[in-house]
Amino acid sequence: MKFLKTMAAACLLLAAGGVSAQAGTTFDAVKAKGFVQCGVNLGLYGFSSPDDKGNWSGLDVDACRAVAAAVFGDASKVKFTPLSAQQRLPALQSGEIDLLARNTTWTLSRDTANGLNFTVPNYYDGQGFMVPTKLKVKSAKELDGATICVLPGTTTEQNLSDWFRANKLTFKPVVIEKNEELAAAFFSGRCDAYSSDASQLAGIRANEAPKPEDYVILPDLISKEPLTPVVRHADDQWADIVRWSQFAMIAGEEKGITSKNVDQMLTSLDPEVKRILGVTPGNGKALGLDEKWAYSILKQVGNYGESFELNVGKSSKLKLDRGLNALYSNGGLMYSPPFK
């Protein structure tokens, strides 16, 4: 199955050569076709999942919508391509999508050898473990000899091996490629632990566990997973637009600009707010966009804090803490460079 898909992706790579060989023109191509083609997860609650009417929502989806708002002044001008972990990089490399916002970890090899450019993390995650409460395990260090369910096609397998090697422990992986099959194997007791990014564990526990209270997520995080939207190499203007669309959402939260009060904020006397919202022109021209680009993002998508609370925070099913994803002023890592 996945073999076929990989094959198809490889063929696509072959075929796409003739069509979109030119680099550095994603922005022009996007403007010409009138929408942003955005690669997202097949279905990951809180990050990208379609509802019963086919409307996508989630933190990654908001990253895509922010880019559409910046480019077109309309956050709805975006089309989503659901991609598996294996398909995502070839889909971006081949030009099938313009932007990949699919809980993808920023790593050195992906940033270089794979011909990609990572923009700004929109979620700082870490790999953790979920275990049945009845095992009475308190820390990941007690998992010596355990069988661990893990998804392939991510950095997860490697993190797991690295961490167990570093701690001189052993484990046996059970690697199943589909989320649902893997979750079913874990909840039937095939594995002692399930390892994935902590945000995903929360989603799986909330949505797929027969009884969510029978499972705990261990406090240990064994890796750094800066989940980051990605674009192709050698396309600097497009990378800038994607990067600053994300910064606009963070800067909006820093300055207290929300989707509700953005129109009142247009009359603000704070020079930084004026520059963000395009009251003082310049930033839009520098990016090649309309001066209202950041206004459109904040008006239609909202600031980072709003997006977080709605999709993964306390008002969602996942109930994740802000943690590392709080603003720097609250002890987190979210920080926007100045809009000058």
Add this chain to the structure above:
Amino acid sequence: MRALLYSARFRGVIYQILVVSAVFALGWYLVNNTLTNLAARGIATGFDFLGREAGFDIGESPIAYSAADSYLTALTVGLLNTLEIAFIGIVLATVLGTVIGIARLSGNWLVARLATFYVEAVRNVPLLLQLFVWYGLVTSLPNPRQALNPLPGIFLSNRGLKIPVPEAHPIYAALLAALVAGLVVAWAVKRWAVARQERTGRPFPWGLTGTAVVLGLPLAVFLAAGAPFTLDMPELKGFNFSGGGTLSPEFAALLAGLTVYTAAFIAEIVRSGILAVPYGQTEAAMSLGLSRGKTLRLVILPQALRVIVPPLTSQYLNLTKNSSLAVAIGYPDLVSVANTTINQTGHAVEGVGIIMAVFLTISLALSFLMNWYNAKVALVTR
């Protein structure tokens, strides 16, 4: 010149040259286009990544493997796992398929109907679905702490089947040598017996003698060495059993799925092969005074095999290729390991190339072997 143009033979050659060059040009274009575009996008190509540290673990491996080994070793583990499941699957599917095929021809109404039901039910349900059912069955066994313990030392749980295995001892190498020696002797005896029967007409029970030699020699060596035998018993330790041999749930589910599915096709092939031999052959053999067993072995089967072997080959190839569905239920076969490799290194084209090359090689080797066997059982025409 004109004469040359009108020569059908000459034009034939020209057409062939044109077709071949067109195929090569297309192939060259595809390869060149891929390489150019990969380079244009700054994507590294080549097979250097095979030497780098893999950094991921594999659930089961016939050879020693750790995350510190190279991608090449990891892929080798995947390949060996694929070969293991394919080999055992082919043997079991052949045995089960033959039994079911003969059962469909049985005079017993119930046996024949059951066999028909099996073939029709199994053949018409997609294999992937069957694999999920098998895997669901296997993983719904009790957990290790409540493992079923039908015999001392044997534990059945959702972590697989644990059995005691003999502990390693130098005597096993000697036993293997004795077994090989036994096989050689048995083969020599058969040659001699067949030659003598052709010369003098006197038969010799070479089957019985051969079996006795093959089994007897290793047994004699084992007893002579004082029968050293200790078992490595599985015991519950921490999360799981340690010691003993394991049949993992993934392996068991995949093996059961592939065997049961392919056996249904093999059953039909066996049935068609047997039905292809006219009943007159049986009657003729019996009127010559051959026993039932000899009729089957010397008259019916050699002729049936000629019909059976070619389609059987394609079933063997199918089983081998279907083993790549392993990714769906977590058996670490070649495709599964290659998938992880592709994702960690980003070398998608090379990785898929390796998968294709390996499956092509396995298939061609299997097909070569079966063609050789087919030529051997084919009717000798003089």
